[in-house]
Amino acid sequence: MINxxxxxxxxxxxxxxxxxxxxxxxSITNTVTINFVANAQLAxxxxxxxxxxxxxxxxxxxxxxxxxxxxxxxxxxxxxxLPHVAKVLYEAxxxxxxxxxxxxxxxxxxxxxRQFKEYKPTVIRGNASEIMALAGLWGLDGGxxxxxxxxxxxTDSVNDAKAAAVAxxxxxxxxxxxxxxxxxxxxxxxxxxxxxxxxxxxKITGAGCALNGVIAVYATAVSPFIAALTAVxxxxxxxxxxxKKAEGxxxxxxxxxxxxxxxxxxxxxxxPFEIEEV
Amino acid sequence: MINxxxxxxxxxxxxxxxxxxxxxxxSITNTVTINFVANAQLAxxxxxxxxxxxxxxxxxxxxxxxxxxxxxxxxxxxxxxLPHVAKVLYEAxxxxxxxxxxxxxxxxxxxxxRQFKEYKPTVIRGNASEIMALAGLWGLDGGxxxxxxxxxxxTDSVNDAKAAAVAxxxxxxxxxxxxxxxxxxxxxxxxxxxxxxxxxxxKITGAGCALNGVIAVYATAVSPFIAALTAVxxxxxxxxxxxKKAEGxxxxxxxxxxxxxxxxxxxxxxxPFEIEEV
Amino acid sequence: MINxxxxxxxxxxxxxxxxxxxxxxxSITNTVTINFVANAQLAxxxxxxxxxxxxxxxxxxxxxxxxxxxxxxxxxxxxxxLPHVAKVLYEAxxxxxxxxxxxxxxxxxxxxxRQFKEYKPTVIRGNASEIMALAGLWGLDGGxxxxxxxxxxxTDSVNDAKAAAVAxxxxxxxxxxxxxxxxxxxxxxxxxxxxxxxxxxxKITGAGCALNGVIAVYATAVSPFIAALTAVxxxxxxxxxxxKKAEGxxxxxxxxxxxxxxxxxxxxxxxPFEIEEV
Numbered sequence: 001m002i003n004x005x006x007x008x009x010x011x012x013x014x015x016x017x018x019x020x021x022x023x024x025x026x027s028i029t030n031t032v033t034i035n036f037v038a039n040a041q042l043a044x045x046x047x048x049x050x051x052x053x054x055x056x057x058x059x060x061x062x063x064x065x066x067x068x069x070x071x072x073x074x075x076x077x078x079x080x081x082l083p084h085v086a087k088v089l090y091e092a093x094x095x096x097x098x099x100x101x102x103x104x105x106x107x108x109x110x111x112x113x114r115q116f117k118e119y120k121p122t123v124i125r126g127n128a129s130e131i132m133a134l135a136g137l138w139g140l141d142g143g144x145x146x147x148x149x150x151x152x153x154x155t156d157s158v159n160d161a162k163a164a165a166v167a168x169x170x171x172x173x174x175x176x177x178x179x180x181x182x183x184x185x186x187x188x189x190x191x192x193x194x195x196x197x198x199x200x201x202x203k204i205t206g207a208g209c210a211l212n213g214v215i216a217v218y219a220t221a222v223s224p225f226i227a228a229l230t231a232v233x234x235x236x237x238x239x240x241x242x243x244k245k246a247e248g249x250x251x252x253x254x255x256x257x258x259x260x261x262x263x264x265x266x267x268x269x270x271x272p273f274e275i276e277e278v
Numbered sequence: 279m280i281n282x283x284x285x286x287x288x289x290x291x292x293x294x295x296x297x298x299x300x301x302x303x304x305s306i307t308n309t310v311t312i313n314f315v316a317n318a319q320l321a322x323x324x325x326x327x328x329x330x331x332x333x334x335x336x337x338x339x340x341x342x343x344x345x346x347x348x349x350x351x352x353x354x355x356x357x358x359x360l361p362h363v364a365k366v367l368y369e370a371x372x373x374x375x376x377x378x379x380x381x382x383x384x385x386x387x388x389x390x391x392r393q394f395k396e397y398k399p400t401v402i403r404g405n406a407s408e409i410m411a412l413a414g415l416w417g418l419d420g421g422x423x424x425x426x427x428x429x430x431x432x433t434d435s436v437n438d439a440k441a442a443a444v445a446x447x448x449x450x451x452x453x454x455x456x457x458x459x460x461x462x463x464x465x466x467x468x469x470x471x472x473x474x475x476x477x478x479x480x481k482i483t484g485a486g487c488a489l490n491g492v493i494a495v496y497a498t499a500v501s502p503f504i505a506a507l508t509a510v511x512x513x514x515x516x517x518x519x520x521x522k523k524a525e526g527x528x529x530x531x532x533x534x535x536x537x538x539x540x541x542x543x544x545x546x547x548x549x550p551f552e553i554e555e556v
Numbered sequence: 557m558i559n560x561x562x563x564x565x566x567x568x569x570x571x572x573x574x575x576x577x578x579x580x581x582x583s584i585t586n587t588v589t590i591n592f593v594a595n596a597q598l599a600x601x602x603x604x605x606x607x608x609x610x611x612x613x614x615x616x617x618x619x620x621x622x623x624x625x626x627x628x629x630x631x632x633x634x635x636x637x638l639p640h641v642a643k644v645l646y647e648a649x650x651x652x653x654x655x656x657x658x659x660x661x662x663x664x665x666x667x668x669x670r671q672f673k674e675y676k677p678t679v680i681r682g683n684a685s686e687i688m689a690l691a692g693l694w695g696l697d698g699g700x701x702x703x704x705x706x707x708x709x710x711t712d713s714v715n716d717a718k719a720a721a722v723a724x725x726x727x728x729x730x731x732x733x734x735x736x737x738x739x740x741x742x743x744x745x746x747x748x749x750x751x752x753x754x755x756x757x758x759k760i761t762g763a764g765c766a767l768n769g770v771i772a773v774y775a776t777a778v779s780p781f782i783a784a785l786t787a788v789x790x791x792x793x794x795x796x797x798x799x800k801k802a803e804g805x806x807x808x809x810x811x812x813x814x815x816x817x818x819x820x821x822x823x824x825x826x827x828p829f830e831i832e833e834v
Contacts, residue, residue: 308606309587309590309592310591310594310606311591313591313592314591327680337771350606351607352607352608353608353631353633353722354609354632370710374626380612383612383615384607384609384611384612385611385808386609386611392583395720434800466754480598481817482595482598483591483594483595483598483604484591484594500781525814526599526813526814526816526817526818527599527808527813527817528595528599528811528813528814529810532810
């Protein structure tokens with residue numbers, strides 16, 4: 001079975017490959033945090049490109065190493081763009097990361113998220129309420145019948161979402177990450193718990209969005225599970241380091257991006273985590 | 279009659295209630311400063327959610343404690359979204375804050391702002407030219423016949439807009455704030471003047487947008503007048519403190535958000551202001 | 557013939573005129589870096605206004621001293637807005653700056669960029685691949701037959717784009733700037749090379765977008781060539797200074813905007829550059 005040392009070596013591979021290859025990742029993401037997403041992707045060594053239109057999204061999906069789809073601030077054109085690009089990605093076997101933010105709010109969002117079930121996102125990351133609501137929408141184990149998502153916030157804890165996360169990962173054949181005090185990452189057979197971060201993460205907008213953008217960067221280089229774990233690890237590491245230097249949320253965000261940029265492969269692999277089998 | 283001590287106690291109540299309840303505020307706002315708005319709302323203790331689509335806006339309007347509508351960077355979908363959500367808010371007696379930015383520019387903007395007259399925004403905040411132009415558009419006292427708005431900038435002074443501010447507040451039954459060197463806040467019967475801030479406020483984009491987002495946060499907890507005055511006070515306090523530590527506009531903005539986060543209820547209530555009866 | 561001292565005097569004129577007149581510049585630009593563009597424009601002394609709708613764009617184009625059109629994150633409404641405002645600008649002989657970002661990606665982008673040929677943008681600035689691809693699209697000398705643009709990145713060097721830059725400038729009668737390690741600015745008869753900047757420019761999103769926004773600010777005051785050279789010079793100067801104080805990309809960006817704000821006309825004119833005749 002997989003051991004921690006083996007996982008750490010793969011994390012090192014993920015970090016070093018990305019720094020060496022500067023992989024391009026296309027994103028269709030919300031207008032609130034789009035700048036933070038791009039800067040986080042650049043900080044870890046990726047290249048960012050954002051689009052809205054269907055044909056541009058298809059081109060980027062095919063040209064890039066991975067794609068990130070975030071369900072925040074939906075615009076009318078998303079109705080054409082999102083199902084199209086998800087289908088393209090699925091058929092081309094290209095990795096893609098889904099942020100089911102605010103699942104349960106609005107009819108277009110619900111319809112799009114339903115459609116994504118068959119296109120099997122490579123990595124899904126959300127807070128506990130979002131993960132449970134998505135599993136519920138897809139009729140999977142551990143799913144919530146009624147979404148308890150509150151805007152962009154969670155009302156559930158990571159452990160509540162464990163069954164849903166495993167069920168989603170088994171359905172997609174990829175990985176699922178649940179953000180919380182301790183973060184959970186699973187591929188459906190093993191679960192990693194990653195430690196670190198900062199209370200300031202709740203005081204800036206877009207930490208989750210940026211994390212997903214960075215997962216997509218690593219997904220160009222390694223397996224969905226390692227990509228998600230690597231991104232969570234670097235966020236927890238940089239988050240802890242930034243908190244020590246911050247006076248408030250804005251100086252925290254500046255320090256956080258700087259620490260993302262400075263984090264070495266060894267340090268990221270050394271960020272504390274535990275594993276257990278499902 | 280109301281005295282300063284009484285107002286200060288209500289300001290303390292506003293600040294402490296928000297920090298304790300983390301109220302969710304939905305926003306429909308421009309793409310230029312949307313991130314700054316969200317981070318300012320989070321810094322004072324609120325929770326931010328941004329949308330564009332009509333049904334999502336309605337859901338957020340009903341679920342949130344208050345809503346913020348900003349007329350910057352209009353998109354075509356705003357034609358459906360804005361009148362719908364304003365009507366929902368008015369009928370549900372939910373507080374909402376209007377930023378009539380760039381009033382007078384473009385036919386959609388003018389049509390939407392005209393429609394808002396009957397939906398009586400709970401708080402209206404703008405610069406002097408915007409407040410006078412809106413009063414003019416609504417046929418109220420003190421209104422300018424011709425908008426003197428210059429892009430996002432004012433060409434008038436706060437005192438010029440006093441009659442318009444009072445007339446707007448009497449029409450809506452809420453509060454109106456006019457931003458300037460000295461800020462004016464009125465509920466139609468009393469006027470508060472709030473002091474502080476920084477010359478750097480003109481050198482960063484979105485100080486006014488962020489202020490309105492924060493007014494909406496406080497409007498979940500207290501009266502429109504106290505909500506507006508509390509938000510203006512914390513902006514003036516944090517603005518003055520940030521200026522002392524800043525080297526230029528970007529470090530000012532970082533310091534400003536940090537100071538918003540650190541400001542105590544007592545300090546905010548102690549920020550200088552004067553009151554007069556109309 | 558033009559000499560360096562003469563150019564430096566015109567740079568000083570550009571900087572001082574902008575600081576004195578606070579010229580308004582309208583922008584239609586991407587959602588990723590729209591905030592950075594506005595704050596950069598404000599930092600050098602301009603006033604920023606951003607729009608999406610056709611009639612609002614026309615009003616701003618006529619009211620402002622110059623307009624900036626950036627081809628990032630296209631939305632469906634751009635199909636109406638961009639050709640309309642380009643035509644208005646051309647007919648009103650108003651300066652406008654084009655950022656042909658991601659030229660070659662998508663059908664709408666290609667169609668719009670083709671249409672711009674007849675509306676002769678006053679300044680075009682891009683990386684080497686973008687400038688060569690645009691010259692190719694317009695059938696001019698030095699143009700690439702196949703776009704080698706990679707998302708928002710270049711795969712070519714500035715010198716490769718020299719012929720294309722000169723051809724574009726001769727076609728428009730304006731100026732063209734090519735960003736790279738050493739930046740090239742030409743009006744079709746002379747070429748300036750500007751030195752400075754920082755490796756961090758590649759590690760933040762939107763340095764090019766912000767540069768174009770600042771070119772538009774200076775284009776309200778001086779010739780297209782001097783406007784482009786002044787903006788490139790202040791970016792190179794502020795970029796070099798910011799790098800010395802930065803710990804990583806986010807603190808770099810904060811320092812960079814602060815240095816844009818603090819740079820004096822004399823220092824900007826003194827930033828190293830060379831000129832040669834074509």
